[in-house]
Amino acid sequence: MSKLSYNEHDIKTTEQLGEYLKKLREQKNISLEEVQKNTNIQIRYLAALESGDFSAIPGGQVYIKGFLKNYARSIGIDDKEILEIYKSIIESERKEAEEKAKEDESGADSEELQTPLRPPIPKIHVEPKARHRKGLVIIAIIVVIGALLVFKMSGLQESKPKEEIKPPVSQNTPLNENGSENNTNNPPLNENEDIDNEPVENSKEAVIELVEDLPTQTVYDIQDEYIEVTINIPEGRCWISVSKDGSAEFEGILNAGDTRTWRADQSLKIKIGNPPVVNLTINGKDFGRLKGQTRNFIFNRRA
Numbered sequence: 001m002s003k004l005s006y007n008e009h010d011i012k013t014t015e016q017l018g019e020y021l022k023k024l025r026e027q028k029n030i031s032l033e034e035v036q037k038n039t040n041i042q043i044r045y046l047a048a049l050e051s052g053d054f055s056a057i058p059g060g061q062v063y064i065k066g067f068l069k070n071y072a073r074s075i076g077i078d079d080k081e082i083l084e085i086y087k088s089i090i091e092s093e094r095k096e097a098e099e100k101a102k103e104d105e106s107g108a109d110s111e112e113l114q115t116p117l118r119p120p121i122p123k124i125h126v127e128p129k130a131r132h133r134k135g136l137v138i139i140a141i142i143v144v145i146g147a148l149l150v151f152k153m154s155g156l157q158e159s160k161p162k163e164e165i166k167p168p169v170s171q172n173t174p175l176n177e178n179g180s181e182n183n184t185n186n187p188p189l190n191e192n193e194d195i196d197n198e199p200v201e202n203s204k205e206a207v208i209e210l211v212e213d214l215p216t217q218t219v220y221d222i223q224d225e226y227i228e229v230t231i232n233i234p235e236g237r238c239w240i241s242v243s244k245d246g247s248a249e250f251e252g253i254l255n256a257g258d259t260r261t262w263r264a265d266q267s268l269k270i271k272i273g274n275p276p277v278v279n280l281t282i283n284g285k286d287f288g289r290l291k292g293q294t295r296n297f298i299f300n301r302r303a
Contacts, residue, residue: 015052022050039070058239059273206283217296236277243269
């Protein structure tokens with residue numbers, strides 16, 4: 001039986017926590033296959049726990065804590081104690097990051113203080129003759145601008161159309177029954193003729209309805225020519241699985257800053273492991289951040 005190199009009070013990193021769990025499992029002669037069978041956690045994720053590589057576990061903090069809890073129970077140790085150790089590690093890492101950020105800020109401030117000041121810009125003395133020439137130049141510019149404005153105004157007045165003087169009605173011009181001039185050169189307007197033949201655009205906006213919202217699944221009905229779902233991860237990370245029109249389309253982890261879009265003809269089924277880090281857009285409409293626990297999001301096209 002191998003001895004532990006430290007007890008639970010000496011654990012300060014995830015690597016030490018993983019080694020601690022592995023030693024306890026080996027002392028109890030429990031294989032990883034047995035733990036996998038009892039917890040339904042894939043062996044690669046169990047190995048990541050024991051190596052301290054928690055970043056390889058999908059779903060963020062929710063999944064990491066759930067895996068630690070189930071692992072501890074499967075080898076017969078106190079899961080609450082293991083979770084407390086993990087919380088203390090996370091808190092310690094957060095404080096170290098804050099202290100490092102403060103040190104970086106203080107270092108930047110000290111560099112600014114050490115930057116030499118620029119020498120004062122010497123004033124240029126303008127001689128009286130130079131001032132006189134400068135004044136003449138300004139006057140000349142004003143005169144030119146004034147002349148251009150006068151020229152432009154006169155051009156506008158000349159460009160105005162003159163009032164059209166209608167010629168008197170010739171005695172030879174035939175008159176209609178009402179006594180008005182009958183102009184044979186201009187045929188009458190056809191009442192059935194279309195005045196505006198421009199086509200009118202018929203824009204149809206997608207209708208999206210939330211038909212079911214349960215802890216295990218959320219269902220949307222979409223009235224449109226297609227289904228288009230966009231998932232954006234502003235922060236954190238999230239495991240998702242996508243089925244498009246009944247066929248598997250994608251499975252993997254999206255990290256902060258990732259954006260993926262899927263389009264389907266009839267249905268989309270997306271299982272989201274960490275909904276609170278997901279921003280959802282359906283057919284161009286932004287539905288904002290999701291809430292709740294791991295569940296299926298189903299999108300059906302309504303005819």
